[in-house]
Amino acid sequence: MAEYEDITYRVADRIATITLNRPQARNGYTVRMSDELGHAMDRADNDEDVRVVVLAAAGPDFSVGADLSQGGFDFDAETGPDDAWQEPAGRCSKRVFAMNKPVIAAIQGAAVGGGITITLSADYRLAADDARFGFVFVRRGIYPEGASAWFLPRLVGMGRAMDWMISGRVFDAREALEAGLVHRLYPATELLDRAYELAAELIRTTAPVSVAVTRQLLYRMSGLDSPLPVHQLDSKLIGSLPANPDAVEGVLSFLQKRPPEFGLRVDKDLPGFLPWRQP
Template sequence: MNPADPVLTRREGAVLTVTLNRPERLNALDAATLYALADAWHEAADPAVRAVVVTGAGRGFCAGADLRAPRDTSRPGSTGLRHTYHPHVLAMAALDKPVIAAVNGPAAGAGLSLAAAADLRIAAEGAKFVPAFTAIGLVPDAGGAYFLPRLLGYARAYEWLATGRPLTAAEALTWGLVSEVVPAGELLSHATKLAHQMADAPGIALGLTKRLLNHGLNVGLAELLDEEARLQALAVAAPGRDQARARMVNRMSTTREER
């Protein structure tokens, strides 16, 4: 691995850490970064990887599109998005494992959408969340309009996207955009520890739970219950599930005896 690469990956057991690595540009997204990020999602899809942490190098998580990078004028806006950001959002959503965004600094524009596409977000105390789209006359991209209303509710998401005001880590915690705020020096170790805990879960339940929750956002109750039954059958048959159930039964029996 070249430390100058725009995206770095590191495997520790079943946890893959993906680091955006353009600290001098607050990890803004240019063509080379997006190309390298596609390789990272391919690596994350390996069944041996059971949890993924996404973070940024230096003092920023991701400043969104690199507005100083040369523009590709060969494609109209809609086609450009379909070839740049959309494959990454879809790749993250397709991962059958938890994705944790360790937001170490500013997450703006498409960088905010990237964080929102993760399953969980943990923020450093100095992190900021900036929906910078309307300030440059654009609608939210990279899936922001899909994820943010689901995380925050329509009215709060619209007000925030329309005004574009920066949100502190503490405010993001109050709003429910992030699940935890930790000191900057502890962020990556904390996120990685959580990823290892999730990776150690027995069977395939975490991936199936992600699939079930996302399915439930878009269907009615009856359809959700059908999918629940189908996925539960897969979970029951998964390797390691019987041993996990036996451990739980033994733990319950021990607890009763202690009483």
């Protein structure tokens, strides 16, 4: 899948830009787009030249959600899906959840249904100040997808998630910012540039292995019912620091007042004892 039909992929300055590319259909989400997004995320995650992923969209809208006019789901409509079938938005959100690289979503225009749920596992959601959002499932007689019933309350709290999902109403960028759904607002003409500025800052100032471990710690450990297993893992990680050259470089660069030059690689230097890496 070197060439894509519903997305584009490019790498520059250690940033992989993955762009939803169906502007003629307002970037309506398709099974092909889902498969291509999964492939592109794999590609970025496995490329040591990539430090950060920017998820963007062509045209005035980020995505208006599922476009079933392009053939429906990838199962036989008469027999239905088997137990192994996975709905398409969740395929993307789960792959982003598992990333070792930070993902910055740059959202403009309409982001509704699957067009917002695929971004909920991103590390940052930057939005245009005129963007509009909606978890509109109940207004279409369908159900939330993209594992959004897990992600959304963790981002904005159960009360706000209940309001948005039970009403299905569309809301503006200011409400999204105040609730914590998005991190920052910018004029639409500046949005992508600001996403690249953030990506460049992360590349310049952070250690890739440390970032990979930290984002997974937050996702996989914050939901536990006790801090004790989290602290047990923290202790292993901190105990490994004497043999960690990035930790030495981090301290030295601070003391010497210079930019750090971290050398550990995500593809081969992640700690082997991380519980989510165990077979």
